[in-house]
Each structure stands twice: as C-alpha cells, then as structure tokens.
Amino acid sequence: MLNKGLFKKPKNELEAQHRTKRKTDPAIPSELCRSCPSCKQLSFSSDLENNFHVCPKCGHHFRINARQRLNMIVDPDSFVEQHHDLCSTNRLEFPGYDEKLEQATLFSHENEGVIIGTAKIGDHQVALFVMEATFMMGSMGQVVGEKITLIFEYALKHGLPVIGYTVSGGARMQEGMLALMQMAKTSGAVKRHSDAGLFYLAVLTDPTTGGVTASFAMEGDIILAEPEALIAFAGPRVIEQTIRQRLPKGFQRAEFLLEKGFVDAIVPRSIQKETIKQLLTLHQIPQGGDQNGSL
C-alpha cells in the first residue's frame, strides 16, 4: 500500500493539492516543535497545546482553529452545533470559486467559515459563533452571513446572550454584492438582538478586517481583543499603497485600538474563559437550566 501510494501519480490537480496541503494541516500538528513567528524560539507542540497555543517565551498567540477555540471556552461536552450542513454555492459562477471552496473544505475540515451553536460557559447558557480562519481566511459570503444571522435570531427567540469570536479577511469577493449585503443583514440581526435588551460579547482575534470589522465585529456591547491581533477596516498593505508611506509599528494592533478607544479590553487566551464567565455573571445571565439548546 505504502509503495503504491508513494509512486502513484496524482490523477488530477485537486488530488495533488490535497496531498501537499495535508502536510500543513493545522488540525493535525505533525511536528514535534514549532517556532514562534514573533520571537523565533522553538517550543514543543505539546507545551504549546497546554499553554492555550501561546508562546511560553514571548506570549505570542498562535492562530488556532475554531474547534480548538471552542474547547478552550465552553464547558466540556456542552456545545450543540447548529446548521453544520450549510454549504456555499457559486451563484455568480465566479471563475475558480468552486475549486477554492472544495480546497477550503478539505483544508479546514469545515463546511464554511463559521461554526454556530449553543453551549454552556461556567454553567451559563449562551449562543455562540466562532469564525474559522482556515476556510478562505474566514471571509464572509452568504453562508457565513446567514449562519451569524441565524444564531442572533435564535438567541433573540430564546433570550440568550451571544458570544462571538471573529477572524476574517472581510467580505468574500467571489460572491460579489451578495457578500456585501451580509454586512447589512448581520447588522440588522445584531440590532434586533440588542433592542431586546440581550447581551452580545465580541472577541476579536487575529486578523479581523474589512467587512466583518465594519459590521458585527464592532457592534458588540463589549468588545474584547486578543493581544496583538490585527484589527482593521482596510488592511495595512492597502493603506500603504493608498497613502504611499510606511505605517508606524503596532498600527492597527489590538493595543492600538485600545488606546484609540475602539476595544474594551485586551484579554490573553489563558484568562478568556474566566473573563467571559465574569461578564456573563455581571450581566445577570442565569446559570443552570436546559442543557439541550438545539433547534
């Protein structure tokens, strides 16, 4: 079997890509060590895992996927996923988009760029969404917009708070204006949830940009950010090209936004769950109750 696989020529492009992509699959860390992109020091993968995927030497927060985040935040076995099966279609017949979607599905092991559902955090019942960076950089197309809208509508119906983790490159251009419309749609859902007196906590992670920053990411009642996360409307490269000058160091990082007054607090991963629990308690979100929050 091994020999056969080794010398087998890939039948088509996708198979070839699939094979090379697997090596860098973030869900299965095959390497023993990983080097920190910030301080360049090596750490054991197991040490990183035990340290919330934060570099023990310099505190750099490695990018992690949505399922890993969920495991860090919610009470064990309490997450009930909703609408897992929604998949994007290429309605505009944009060239190459079908292939991109297929690759993203293989690469991320997810159907789309966000996971939604209900869970318990410190025994508080909550609705949540967690965006997935490995699926086309968490870009927002119709399915991402729909799932986020659905979870806000569900939370509104059941009187639940929403906890949302954002990571996104912005609106997904392969879906054209239908992607842009998701900004209005999700904002409308947040507004209705908010008008009913319900609590929305947004946690911005690296990177949160474009159409997601300009919609539900910035609409939280309380907005937390991970240390050094890039949070921007226009990305640094676009700005440099527009104004033709170098940007100052630390520009558009979480610390910069805190200084300018656009995030409430910077919370490292190690204390995120505690902070969320504290905020839920302070917002008088009831504890206990029905475990089964599915539709």
Added chain:
Amino acid sequence: MEAYKRVALARKKNRPTGQDFIDNLFTDFIEVHGDRSFGDDPAMITGLGMLIDMPVTIIAQERGKNTKTRIKRNFGSSHPEGYRKALRQMKLAEKFNRPIVCLIDTSGAFCGIGAEERGQGQAIAKNLMEMMSLKVPILSVVIGEGGSGGALALGVADEVWMLENAIYSVISPEGCASILWKDASKTKEAARCLKLTAQDLLELEVIDKIISENHRDFKNVYRELKIGLYKGFQKNQALDTDQLTQNRYQRFRKYGAIESLTE
C-alpha cells in the same frame, strides 16, 4: 454593454456629482455640517431640502468637479466623521419625521491612518445597525460609483435604486484583479465577474429599480428621480413604523437565506 464600460462611465470626469443632484432634485436646500465629535467631512454633504412639497433630509457623497474641489472633497472618500455626520442627520430626520434620501457616489471609504485611528470600521458598522431600525422611510440611489462598505453605509434603505450607468461592487475591479489573479490587466474580466452593473444587480435583486439615463443630458434622470422619490416616500409613509422597519429587515434578510441556499 460590457461591464467595464459601465465602470468607466460611472467614473467619468464630467458625470454629475452629488451636488448637481441636490441642486436639481430639491428646493430650499440648506447644508448642515459636522459630526459633533471630531469635525466636518467635505466628502459627505448633509442637509435639508424640499422634495416638491415634502421636507426631506439629504445625505450625498460628493467627489468634486475639478482638481481643487476634488482635493477638498477627498475624491468622495469619507472618513469616519463623514459617516457619523450622516448618522447624526438621519437621527434628526427620525426625530422630526422626515424621509431620508441617500445619494451614493464613492470609490470607497477612505483608507488612511486617520480613518483607521478614528474607527472607520466602527463608524460604518454603526450606520448599518442604526439605519436598519430608523422609523422614517429611507431611499438610496447609487448615482455613480458604489464602492463597497463605504457605499453600503448609506445603502441600508427601504429601496435601493441605481442609475443605468452606475456600478455597485464589493470591491473595485482593479482590487479584485490584483488580489485574486495578481494581475492588474485582468480588470475588465474582474468587472464582468463581479456582477456590478445595474442590470446584473437588478437580476440578483440587490437593487429594486434602474433609472435609465442618457449620459449627456441628465434632465430626464432628475425628473424621473424627483417623481420616483416622491411617490416612494408617499407609499412608505403610509406604513406604520413597525411594518416599515420589518420590511427593511426582510429586504436584507433575504440574501443568502437558507431557502435560497438549499434550493
């Protein structure tokens, strides 16, 4: 007509700008300035005027007519204070029960250090959220270029119309070509793929109506718009406010709703 030709027409130098539309659609126009927290954004004109016999609030993006005014207007690209100024006027319109006209013409919200420092994303997000529940009728018309989030920040309306040669896009065709294909020469192809013309967007139900134009003479455009806006407001003013905001929510809710995804 080829999509990229529309892009060129929408950006044409002598195309009428927001101020021309204001002069031709409304009487007794009074411009009001400032967002009351940082400054006044010349790329965004806000004010009050009469639409036939109906007092309305007018929000218009203005790109300028010659080099001097274009620089003053920052080529129609607003800073966050522009969106905050617009929202302030919309809130006043709600208070005094005036319908709101938004005239969209921008290549996008400005990308610069100051714009980011003052929260461009937050300003746009706030407009999207607040416009969704404003209790007065809103009609938005894309008169030239509708550039992404910077255009949508005035585009959460009961109805969105487009001029025949206007474009409305998630990203500029140039940006799309350079990001996706790393090749600026594919701009024309990008323009076609993005479905940014009025005709394409009517088919996708992103807009509700096309105002036909003869791009040498806008008299007919002004006349059609004036009557159209008036009738549109009359129709929406007849609704009670819950119905009005419910309709607006559903108008945007339909894009990518589960039914259309699982078809």
